[in-house]
Amino acid sequence: MYAQLVETGVKRIKDLSEMSEQERAFQEKIDSEIKIEAKNWMPDAYRQTLIRQISQHAHSEIVGMLPEGNWVTRAPSLKRKLQLMAKIQDEAGHGLYLYSAMETLGADRDEEIAKLHSGKAKYSSIFNYPTLNWADMGAVGWLVDGAAIVNQVVLQRTSYGPYSRAMVRICKEESFHQRQGYEILLTMMRHGNQAQKDMVQDAINRLWWPSLMMFGPSDEHSPNSAQSMAWKIKRQSNDELRQRFIDQTIPQLELLGCTCPDPDLKWNAERGHYDFGEIQWSEFYEVLKGNGPCNQERVATRRKAIEDGAWVREAAVAHARKKHKKNAA
Amino acid sequence: MSEWTLFEVFVRSKHGLNHKHVGSVHAADTTMAIENARELYTRRSEGVSLWVVPSALITASSPDEKAPLFDPSDDKVYRHASFYELPAEVGHM
Numbered sequence: 042m043y044a045q046l047v048e049t050g051v052k053r054i055k056d057l058s059e060m061s062e063q064e065r066a067f068q069e070k071i072d073s074e075i076k077i078e079a080k081n082w083m084p085d086a087y088r089q090t091l092i093r094q095i096s097q098h099a100h101s102e103i104v105g106m107l108p109e110g111n112w113v114t115r116a117p118s119l120k121r122k123l124q125l126m127a128k129i130q131d132e133a134g135h136g137l138y139l140y141s142a143m144e145t146l147g148a149d150r151d152e153e154i155a156k157l158h159s160g161k162a163k164y165s166s167i168f169n170y171p172t173l174n175w176a177d178m179g180a181v182g183w184l185v186d187g188a189a190i191v192n193q194v195v196l197q198r199t200s201y202g203p204y205s206r207a208m209v210r211i212c213k214e215e216s217f218h219q220r221q222g223y224e225i226l227l228t229m230m231r232h233g234n235q236a237q238k239d240m241v242q243d244a245i246n247r248l249w250w251p252s253l254m255m256f257g258p259s260d261e262h263s264p265n266s267a268q269s270m271a272w273k274i275k276r277q278s279n280d281e282l283r284q285r286f287i288d289q290t291i292p293q294l295e296l297l298g299c300t301c302p303d304p305d306l307k308w309n310a311e312r313g314h315y316d317f318g319e320i321q322w323s324e325f326y327e328v329l330k331g332n333g334p335c336n337q338e339r340v341a342t343r344r345k346a347i348e349d350g351a352w353v354r355e356a357a358v359a360h361a362r363k364k365h366k367k368n369a370a
Numbered sequence: 371m372s373e374w375t376l377f378e379v380f381v382r383s384k385h386g387l388n389h390k391h392v393g394s395v396h397a398a399d400t401t402m403a404i405e406n407a408r409e410l411y412t413r414r415s416e417g418v419s420l421w422v423v424p425s426a427l428i429t430a431s432s433p434d435e436k437a438p439l440f441d442p443s444d445d446k447v448y449r450h451a452s453f454y455e456l457p458a459e460v461g462h463m
Contacts, residue, residue: 078433080430080432080433081433082433130409130413131413134409134410134413137395137410138393138410141393141394141395144376144394150396206393207393214414354373354374354398357374357398357399357402358373358374358398360398360399361398361399361402364399365399
């Protein structure tokens, strides 16, 4: 999930009889799957939670460009380099669709970005892991984008119209990302030498658990889930989505001829799902707190990009003013 | 960036179709707004024409006016072709 542990600020969910007339009309609309649009009345907590969730989602797309940016100059061929750049540009696009959706709620883009840079706003834990070899580009596309798709496909039905429409666009583009990632790994496994095959297994070993953590903590440790589900800004539980991701990914892993770094992973015929080992949640919380391998570097890179680009933005404004004056004269 | 204007973007996906709202972009002026909209909304041949309009210039109906604006059309069933029952011999009309 690209947004993890989003606070709702709500202690207990109200039932319809406890709501004001406005609130009830709002909840009934949501219950009957009518989308909420920017100008409709909405409870303040719904608005604030959505701003937190969508901005976190947008920040994840933007920071998500960095682990891949690391490989643009090191891609093994021109074809791979072009594909990687197209994917990275898509991530920037996804960030911008989401910032636009967030702005319809009255949030200011610059203010929200400043929160990312000051460390106040979060982004997905997954992007705080380094990308150490070329196979990581394949594993990121296949596993990380794969996990994101599982989450985002459900979010297409989210109750807030602009968010839902952004998700529809994003999902259309994500499948290219996942396929190009898997194809990188498949090529390395089928045509590579032993060292290249080892790189694939190494990338999977490092990224497997962090990818499972993307869905967020177990349902019983997700205090905000119930309200988010009632508002339909979350449509399925973290555990359900994680299970779906594992079930659809393992056959692909087997086709690659690789193994899963989880000794407890086993098909459970009775449940019709894979059983899997315990996730190290202490690592997840540490990464979220800012203590992952790359947290500082990621935020520092974003900050530098904004600061170094200041003169370009100023020049653009000066140029626009000059042109405007010339046209007026 | 706060000095930049927010523009709404409309894309005509094919010749013969209407422009349709797709989202928004920030830009210093209209030229840049078209360039940004092109990069953001038409990376995969989604369009043949773009419009950008400063968001502040759009006047929208308010959700509170939904009833007075749109309810009056609900009780005029005679505006629909299906209201008029014709004998089968007339055939397709």
